[in-house]
Amino acid sequence: MTPPDESTLPTWKYARASRTSDSVVERFVRVRAATEALAAPLSPEDQNVQSMPDASPAKWHRAHTTWFYETFILRRFDPRYRAYDERFNYLFNSYYEAVGARHPRPERGAITRPTAAEISDYRQHVDEAMARFMTSATASEPEVAALIELGLHHEQQHQELLLTDILHAFAQNPTFPAYAPFVPAMVRDPAEMAFIDIDGGLIEIGHDADGFAFDNEGPRHRVFLEPYRLANRLISNGEWLEFMAAGGYREPRHWLSDGWQTAQREGWNAPLYWRETDGAWHAMTLAGLLPVEPNAPVTHISFYEADAFARWRGARLPSEAEWESAAAGLPVEGNLCGHGYLRPLAPCGKSGLQQMFGDAWEWTASAYARYPGFRPREGAVGEYNGKFMINQLVLRGGSCVTPDDHVRATYRNFFYPNQRWQFTGLRLALDAPCARVGAPRDNTFRNDVWDGLSATPKTLPCKYFYDREGSLLFDAICELPEYYLTRTETTLLKSAAPEIARLVPTESVLVELGSGSSIKTRILLDAMDLLAYVPVDISGDHLANVAQDIAARYRRLQVSPVVADFSETFDIPPIGDDAPLIGFFPGSTIGNMSRPEALKFLRLVRATLGPDSQFIIGIDLVKSVDTLLAAYDDAEGVTAAFNKNLLARINRSLDGDFDLSSFDHRVIWNAHEGRIQMHLASTRAQSATIAGRRFDFAQGETIHTENSHKYRIDDFIALAAEAGWSMRESWMATDPAFAVLLLA
Numbered sequence: 001m002t003p004p005d006e007s008t009l010p011t012w013k014y015a016r017a018s019r020t021s022d023s024v025v026e027r028f029v030r031v032r033a034a035t036e037a038l039a040a041p042l043s044p045e046d047q048n049v050q051s052m053p054d055a056s057p058a059k060w061h062r063a064h065t066t067w068f069y070e071t072f073i074l075r076r077f078d079p080r081y082r083a084y085d086e087r088f089n090y091l092f093n094s095y096y097e098a099v100g101a102r103h104p105r106p107e108r109g110a111i112t113r114p115t116a117a118e119i120s121d122y123r124q125h126v127d128e129a130m131a132r133f134m135t136s137a138t139a140s141e142p143e144v145a146a147l148i149e150l151g152l153h154h155e156q157q158h159q160e161l162l163l164t165d166i167l168h169a170f171a172q173n174p175t176f177p178a179y180a181p182f183v184p185a186m187v188r189d190p191a192e193m194a195f196i197d198i199d200g201g202l203i204e205i206g207h208d209a210d211g212f213a214f215d216n217e218g219p220r221h222r223v224f225l226e227p228y229r230l231a232n233r234l235i236s237n238g239e240w241l242e243f244m245a246a247g248g249y250r251e252p253r254h255w256l257s258d259g260w261q262t263a264q265r266e267g268w269n270a271p272l273y274w275r276e277t278d279g280a281w282h283a284m285t286l287a288g289l290l291p292v293e294p295n296a297p298v299t300h301i302s303f304y305e306a307d308a309f310a311r312w313r314g315a316r317l318p319s320e321a322e323w324e325s326a327a328a329g330l331p332v333e334g335n336l337c338g339h340g341y342l343r344p345l346a347p348c349g350k351s352g353l354q355q356m357f358g359d360a361w362e363w364t365a366s367a368y369a370r371y372p373g374f375r376p377r378e379g380a381v382g383e384y385n386g387k388f389m390i391n392q393l394v395l396r397g398g399s400c401v402t403p404d405d406h407v408r409a410t411y412r413n414f415f416y417p418n419q420r421w422q423f424t425g426l427r428l429a430l431d432a433p434c435a436r437v438g439a440p441r442d443n444t445f446r447n448d449v450w451d452g453l454s455a456t457p458k459t460l461p462c463k464y465f466y467d468r469e470g471s472l473l474f475d476a477i478c479e480l481p482e483y484y485l486t487r488t489e490t491t492l493l494k495s496a497a498p499e500i501a502r503l504v505p506t507e508s509v510l511v512e513l514g515s516g517s518s519i520k521t522r523i524l525l526d527a528m529d530l531l532a533y534v535p536v537d538i539s540g541d542h543l544a545n546v547a548q549d550i551a552a553r554y555r556r557l558q559v560s561p562v563v564a565d566f567s568e569t570f571d572i573p574p575i576g577d578d579a580p581l582i583g584f585f586p587g588s589t590i591g592n593m594s595r596p597e598a599l600k601f602l603r604l605v606r607a608t609l610g611p612d613s614q615f616i617i618g619i620d621l622v623k624s625v626d627t628l629l630a631a632y633d634d635a636e637g638v639t640a641a642f643n644k645n646l647l648a649r650i651n652r653s654l655d656g657d658f659d660l661s662s663f664d665h666r667v668i669w670n671a672h673e674g675r676i677q678m679h680l681a682s683t684r685a686q687s688a689t690i691a692g693r694r695f696d697f698a699q700g701e702t703i704h705t706e707n708s709h710k711y712r713i714d715d716f717i718a719l720a721a722e723a724g725w726s727m728r729e730s731w732m733a734t735d736p737a738f739a740v741l742l743l744a
């Protein structure tokens with residue numbers, strides 16, 4: 001990011017504050033000057049205003065930061081110090097019980113005396129005393145030096161508050177005053193939002209050794225993280241507008257109960273400073289009222305709004321440990337206060353994690369709580385952080401008004417979930433696919449492969465076709481001219497969808513088993529008025545991307561993907577109160593099961609979805625052998641590649657050494673069983689080693705990889721009845737023969 005030319009910078013350039021190599025005296029001078037520079041554009045009247053209880057007058061910030069050095073350093077350690085005015089202890093104590101009574105916070109704006117000019121005198125008095133004191137031996141005693149350091153970082157926090165509080169005050173003014181002139185930024189074409197996979201495991205977070213940190217940042221400790229995905233950038237205003245257009249503020253189902261009540265009570269329908277003027281959204285900024293910039297990050301949203309947005313997008317907020325683990329080691333660079341824009345900007349990078357520091361504080365899902373082993377500091381400054389560890393949420397990363405050298409990866413900001421006047425935004429997170437529900441444990445694939453290749457005849461379970469490559473190859477199969485199943489079923493579904501929509505209750509949850517690319521699902525999603533969509537699939541990687549895509553297309557739909565082997569067991573995440581469940585199992589995937597497996601599966605679905613559920617299922621029917629053989633042995637060789645990908649997958653993930661060129665794709669029609677069988681035939685005598693175990697193949701020996709049963713419709717209805725399903729409606733194609741059934 002290129003900061004604006006220094007010569008054009010207004011006075012807040014001092015917020016680029018200190019270099020750590022500076023002496024404490026130099027840093028003291030710089031931080032104190034930065035506060036005054038930030039207050040300089042404000043008139044005495046501006047400095048006195050308090051527009052709400054959470055905000056404080058600029059004059060109070062200037063005085064309180066001064067009181068801090070006077071109270072915790074000069075009065076305690078400098079015998080020569082004479083207090084400027086004893087009454088100031090009452091006026092400018094913020095919340096320190098140990099230091100005595102104080103003026104009520106909501107009434108700070110009523111204090112017109114001392115004047116802003118008298119506060120300047122007070123600051124000068126304390127600055128001179130501190131300058132003298134800092135050259136003494138006492139000042140370099142560890143306890144005292146630590147307090148001076150704390151005073152500087154405390155003052156930087158108030159520099160940010162001074163700006164957010166004056167913004168709030170100016171936002172109440174119908175003339176929308178500008179605190180500072182608008183600083184143009186490069187026009188940016190931001191990267192698409194994408195999720196970056198981040199490993200889980202036992203990680204460490206928290207501040208450990210060198211450099212300053214607040215007490216709440218430590219001790220460093222271990223945290224276990226499941227693998228997760230973090231969005232590459234912050235959520236933009238444009239995306240927020242989509243949320244609003246989709247009824248985000250009108251739909252209680254996206255919201256936490258407390259959040260919904262707060263939003264109703266406060267009448268929220270947009271971020272805090274937004275207003276619709278002449279049909280376009282504008283936002284109050286430190287440069288006055290400006291049109292909302294679609295690519296810039298959304299800010300001035302509460303935790304409740306951030307959380308509702310994340311749910312609406314089928315995602316979640318990251319935990320603070322997830323955020324910190326991702327941020328650790330990144331340079332602390334970004335659109336911070338010293339750049340002088342004083343507003344969040346569109347990201348400028350194209351790859352990797354962007355906007356981790358600066359622009360907007362990122363709401364996390366983490367409660368602001370003590371880290372294991374946390375001890376507040378000794379004495380009155382022990383009240384600094386620890387006593388606020390209740391009912392607040394942690395924010396990470398700093399904002400466009402955070403002093404440049406103030407933030408770090410371990411920094412824990414915290415606010416109540418309803419507060420909106422800080423520069424608060426959000427970044428989405430997702431559970432990574434390997435956080436599986438009922439999916440194979442690590443050794444299951446290896447054991448299944450070993451077992452299958454030890455059997456006679458050799459066999460491999462067809463469910464392992466569908467890794468990322470296999471899923472993509474299957475999508476390609478569905479496009480083949482010979483593979484009639486997808487086209488025929490799609491046509492049937494299109495004509496059946498309006499009727500299905502009438503036959504199932506509105507606000508149902510569609511549970512798709514083996515959702516793959518969810519292409520056919522969209523026919524139903526377009527026609528039905530659904531509450532949620534639960535795609536269940538074994539291919540976690542593919543599932544996460546597909547779910548995200550569906551969530552982006554159907555903004556009103558809650559999308560809750562489940563990674564599971566649905567042929568064994570699966571759980572439906574709790575959604576709504578007793579929302580009716582509608583199973584969807586298209587593609588004749590049931591044909592890939594043996595008859596006993598199909599019966600078991602139909603019973604499992606009945607038991608999992610419940611007695612009031614319905615089930616939409618696609619069944620491929622018996623037809624001419626030529627049509628069938630062509631469908632599974634296409635001219636382009638896509639099905640052959642799909643079949644062989646099973647061996648490639650074993651090579652990739654089980655350290656196998658199959659020679660793919662020595663296996664042929666073979667397809668036969670087994671008339672007795674009524675099924676197409678796929679095999680891989682060894683073209684020569686050979687062996688392959690898989691996860692350290694060797695398997696021999698004779699020339700011509702096959703591995704049986706898949707069955708695809710073709711039903712007669714009456715046989716299938718009888719099978720479904722055995723599992724407790726009865727036929728409610730059917731839609732049939734004759735050439736090629738295929739059926740879509742609605743079971744109940």
Ligand code: AVI
Binds near residue numbers: 588
């Ligand atoms: C997923 N399943 C229904 C497909 C089928 O037709 O049995 C898998 C497939 N195998 C080869 N081509 C397609």
